[in-house]
Amino acid sequence: MDSKFVPTLYEEKLNDFWVKRGFFEGKVDKAKKPFSIILPPPNANGSLHTGHAMFVFEDILIRYNKLIGNEVLWLLGLDHAGTETQFVFEKQLNKQGKSRYDFDRETLFKMIWDFVMENKGTIKSQLKRLGFALDWSKEKFTMDPEIVKVVYRTFKDLYDKKLVYRAYRLVNYCTKDGTSYSDYEVNYEEEAGSLYYLKYGPFEVATTRPETIFGDTGVAVHPNDKRYQEWIGKEVEIQGPIGPFKVRVVADEAVDPKFGTGVVKITPAHDFTDYEISQRQNLPLKQVIDFRGKLNELTGQYTGLNVKDARVKVGEDLKAKGLLIKIKEDYSHRVGKCYKCGRTIEPLPKEQWFVKIKPLADSAKELIEKDEVKFYPKKYKRQAIQLLDKYIDWNISRQTVWGIRIPAYFCKSTKQWFISPEKPSSCELCDKNDFVQDEDTFDTWFSSGQWPFATLETEGNEFYEYFYPTSVMETGHDILRPWVLRMIMLGSFATGKTPFKTVFLHGMVRDKKGQKMSKSKGNVINPLEMVDKFGADAVRASLVFGIKEGADVPLADDRVIAMRNFANKVWNMGRFIKINDENSLKKDAAQVDSKVLTQLKKEFEQEKKSYQKYMKNYQFSKAFDLIYHFLWHSFADIYIEKLKEPLQSGNIEVLNLLKELYFENLKLLHPYMPFVTEAIWQEFHGTDTSILEVTAVKTI
RNA sequence: GGGCGUAUAGCUCAGUUGGCUAGAGCGUUACAUUGACAUUGUAAAGGUCUCAGGUUCAAGUCCUGAUACGCCCACCA
Numbered sequence: 001m002d003s004k005f006v007p008t009l010y011e012e013k014l015n016d017f018w019v020k021r022g023f024f025e026g027k028v029d030k031a032k033k034p035f036s037i038i039l040p041p042p043n044a045n046g047s048l049h050t051g052h053a054m055f056v057f058e059d060i061l062i063r064y065n066k067l068i069g070n071e072v073l074w075l076l077g078l079d080h081a082g083t084e085t086q087f088v089f090e091k092q093l094n095k096q097g098k099s100r101y102d103f104d105r106e107t108l109f110k111m112i113w114d115f116v117m118e119n120k121g122t123i124k125s126q127l128k129r130l131g132f133a134l135d136w137s138k139e140k141f142t143m144d145p146e147i148v149k150v151v152y153r154t155f156k157d158l159y160d161k162k163l164v165y166r167a168y169r170l171v172n173y174c175t176k177d178g179t180s181y182s183d184y185e186v187n188y189e190e191e192a193g194s195l196y197y198l199k200y201g202p203f204e205v206a207t208t209r210p211e212t213i214f215g216d217t218g219v220a221v222h223p224n225d226k227r228y229q230e231w232i233g234k235e236v237e238i239q240g241p242i243g244p245f246k247v248r249v250v251a252d253e254a255v256d257p258k259f260g261t262g263v264v265k266i267t268p269a270h271d272f273t274d275y276e277i278s279q280r281q282n283l284p285l286k287q288v289i290d291f292r293g294k295l296n297e298l299t300g301q302y303t304g305l306n307v308k309d310a311r312v313k314v315g316e317d318l319k320a321k322g323l324l325i326k327i328k329e330d331y332s333h334r335v336g337k338c339y340k341c342g343r344t345i346e347p348l349p350k351e352q353w354f355v356k357i358k359p360l361a362d363s364a365k366e367l368i369e370k371d372e373v374k375f376y377p378k379k380y381k382r383q384a385i386q387l388l389d390k391y392i393d394w395n396i397s398r399q400t401v402w403g404i405r406i407p408a409y410f411c412k413s414t415k416q417w418f419i420s421p422e423k424p425s426s427c428e429l430c431d432k433n434d435f436v437q438d439e440d441t442f443d444t445w446f447s448s449g450q451w452p453f454a455t456l457e458t459e460g461n462e463f464y465e466y467f468y469p470t471s472v473m474e475t476g477h478d479i480l481r482p483w484v485l486r487m488i489m490l491g492s493f494a495t496g497k498t499p500f501k502t503v504f505l506h507g508m509v510r511d512k513k514g515q516k517m518s519k520s521k522g523n524v525i526n527p528l529e530m531v532d533k534f535g536a537d538a539v540r541a542s543l544v545f546g547i548k549e550g551a552d553v554p555l556a557d558d559r560v561i562a563m564r565n566f567a568n569k570v571w572n573m574g575r576f577i578k579i580n581d582e583n584s585l586k587k588d589a590a591q592v593d594s595k596v597l598t599q600l601k602k603e604f605e606q607e608k609k610s611y612q613k614y615m616k617n618y619q620f621s622k623a624f625d626l627i628y629h630f631l632w633h634s635f636a637d638i639y640i641e642k643l644k645e646p647l648q649s650g651n652i653e654v655l656n657l658l659k660e661l662y663f664e665n666l667k668l669l670h671p672y673m674p675f676v677t678e679a680i681w682q683e684f685h686g687t688d689t690s691i692l693e694v695t696a697v698k699t700i
Numbered sequence: 701g702g703g704c705g706u707a708u709a710g711c712u713c714a715g716u717u718g719g720c721u722a723g724a725g726c727g728u729u730a731c732a733u734u735g736a737c738a739u740u741g742u743a744a745a746g747g748u749c750u751c752a753g754g755u756u757c758a759a760g761u762c763c764u765g766a767u768a769c770g771c772c773c774a775c776c777a
Contacts, residue, residue: 003737188775195777206777220777256776264777273777334775379704383772386703390773481772514712546713546724551705552770554712558726565739576736617716625714625724637741 001578001683005571007535010679015128023066023692024133026073028466035065036073036467038452038500039134040475040483041142043081044116045088048126050509050517050555051476053527056540057506058474059132060620063671065471066133066692073467074133075455077140078120082403082444083179087340089115089402100178105401112402126528131536131674140455142447143404150454151447152407152421154494159419163356163493164396166408166417170268170275171395173348174338175293179399180352182443183392184482186336186345195331196315197260199323201236201247203228206260208333209270210318211310213240214299215288216247218266220277223251225262241317242300250281269349287349307346352397353406353440360489361388367498373488376504376618377550380480387481394486396443403441410436449486452499470500477505477550504618505550509543512556525555537673538564544624544672566628567676570669573636574680577658580647581684592646592654600639603630604661611668620672627669635665667691 002009018024026036037058042048062074089112090100100108120141127134140147158164171180196210203219219236221228231249238245247266254277255264268278269287278285290296295310297303302310318324336345365388367373368381375381397406409418411427412434418424426433447454452473456464469491473484484503491499510516511523518524530539539555541563547553607630614623639658640647646654663681670677670691681691 001736004739184773208777254777259777266777271777273775333777336775383704387773477771512712542725548714551713556712556726559712561739562725565737568739569737572737572740574736579736614716619716621714622716629724636737640736641741 001571001575003572003575005535005568005676005679007537007567007675011129011131011536011675014675014678015131017687017690018133018692019136021690022137023690024062024072024074024135025137026075026135026463026467027071028462029071030466032069032071034073034467034471035062035070036075036456036470037062037472037474038075038455038470039077040473040479041077041079041140041448041451042123042127043084044078044120044123044141045081045085046119047122048527050525050527052127053130053539053543053555054476054506054509054553055127055132055474056130056543057504057620058472059130059540059674060544060671061472061474062133063674063692064615067667067670072133074135075138075140076124076127076134076136077451077455078123078142079444079448080116080142080403082441083177083181083185083340083398083400084444085112085116086400086402087177100401108401129528129531129536130540133674138459140458142444142451144458146458147447147454148404149421150457151404151442151450154450154490155407155442155446156419156421157494158355163359164353164419165356166351166353168349168351169354170270170272170347171350171352172336172345173291173350174341174343175291175346176341176343177338177400178291180348180350180395180397181338181345182395182445182482185339187339188334189337190332191335192330192332193335194315195328195333196318197325197328198265198318199239199325200263200265201238202231203236203263204261204325205263205265206328207265208331209267209311210314211295211302211307212267212270212288213265213314214242214295214302215267215269215286216240216245216265217268217286218247218250218278218281218283220250220252220255220264220266220281221262222255222257223253225255225257227262239321239323241302241314241321248281248283250277250283252277252281270347272347275347275349285349289346289348291348291350293346307344352395353408353438355394355396355446357391357393357489360493361391361485363492364388364485364488367488367492373498373500374502376502380477380503380505380550384480384485387485391485394443396446397438397440398443399439400441403444404447406438406440406442408438410438412436445482445486446490448483449490450494452487453491453495468495468499469497472502472504473500474504474506476508478508480505502618507547507550507552510552510554512554512558514552514554527555530555530557530560534560534564535567535675537567537675541566541624541672544621545628546625547621549618549621563673566632567673569632569636570666570673571676571680573631573640573662574666574683576640577655577662578683580650580655581659588649590646590649590651592643592651596639596642597654597657600635600657600661603634604664608664608668623668624672627665627672631665631669635661 042052062072066072093099172186173180193208195206195208197204197206232251235246235248238247254273266274266277266283268275268283268285270289288296288298293307295302295305338345365385368384407419407421409420409423413432414427414429416429423435452470453468456468487499527539538560542559543553607626611623611626643654666677666680678691
């Protein structure tokens, strides 16, 4: 054995060896207990980032379960990541001075498809470099035809059970990306604006958006506000920039009588609160801003102006007409921004497909409350329930080309929608064939929300029955709501079962100072560079060592170096034992105090017991800490030192005990540091053997 | 405004149902060793465990309150 463990000499070789031996190809084996994890599919639009390195927790679980003799499956998959990917791709196009409008739908789709296929390869090789024991023989992609079939089936089932409906309502629309988004793809930011106080018929109102005045269809006051009782229910005439118009005065609880004058102008088409009021009060909806973010033909001379310019112009013109009372400058308020491009989100009315959430959320809640799905760390159970309580209907339509096209067909003669995986041959109502397919694609989360059962189904019924529900869903706590909860909702809807028995949520990877990584801060670390420098074992272990489960973890050189040193220490323990193993048996060997051996055995038994307990409770950091301290500061620093002389003089009892306990510890350590442990194993037992072979494992 | 979380050594973090003479990694200091390992060993310095009350024989650990920071949710015309 070398005097140092050099990761680069082993990593690729061992990875190939594991794949070749098929250790992690999931098979139906009724004699064994199944243990399955579905990899949260990385977005196939770039390369691996530090967050993906946290999948190490899944690898620990998979390797541990393999070692204790379970049949494991860690299913590899990738996500097409609809709007995300299209956004990334369009940025590339823009660099070449082009835009998505330069291409027709089919061409654009094909271009993105090629782009994604290229990235898929990159990501897979990166996952492999981290030593992840995925089942490389069964790769899934969210746009695989078999997956799409399942997604279509779920959509139809939801529709048939009245849990999908089409509605014309306000959506979050990004006029730059040209698509609507769901509610939490909008980030609210504090922004300084101007608050305009307007003369508004008999009232005075305050607004940050005077340009929406053309879409006003009502004016609201609080029902108990004594100042305005006489007006409620009446129609009043308002002087506007392009002449007078009439609105109805309504009384609504949503109005805060203490804010401003206690009077609100209602623009149902361009403000969410106003939209809700209009629904309650039966006020008409009048769209005056189009999907490019410009004022439309209902705004007279303002037609074609973008929102920002129109705001200033309308303000000026109202002032000229004596309708502007005052402007409060530097008025700080919160504005919705597109989470991708940062542009202000425009609430616009649009016809879209929605999932009715309440029944789905209720059944998901029940599963969680009954612990059919368990959460680690435990605090997320309560958080999950709270989030489910607040879930609102889910807009699943996206106006992007890249995605799974919604299988909905509109019959132009009957004006009816039909849900069907393929274009219907004729209309059920009119017998004509006059269909047009919905242009939109599904929200990515609609397909990834079906991931566990959809992927397993494509492997056949027996396979599905064996591995579903999966054992653990391990992912970042940031996608509890958009992904984990949706999987529970859609999974239980489609299969009648929870898609996974346990949820384990890890924290975020930070830089060495504990700061969030971001391109603008320039503190982004590429995990693969760390692997190049220090080895995969070291990078993996550094993400686990000394960090409470679920907490954020700093990815820092000194932490990785410490783990590289540990790997080397373990290697050298083996080297020392091996050197003496080759000396072997002498008759005049030095004797040893048997108490030392008893003490060593006892310490090991305790270590093993605690290890098992920690692994069972998902306390990965503690289990690792245990091995770290036992191996380094007991086994090496105390026992090897104490037993050095007997060992070197050929005491076979000592040699055998040290060997046995050392190998046992390699097994315990293997889930955390697969490469160094396997490399050592092979140094002792030959390169055609593996620590992963069940025959090698007797005592964990 | 609602919810959650965190405050422990210079830095990054552990500390399970209260028993701690409070630990680890990195850093610092001294010494040792090229004898499995300098990616090493031995030892040392360094903490009124954010603050104020309370429960208890006993509190970093439980309760109440305060302060600071972080996250999630709702979103103000």
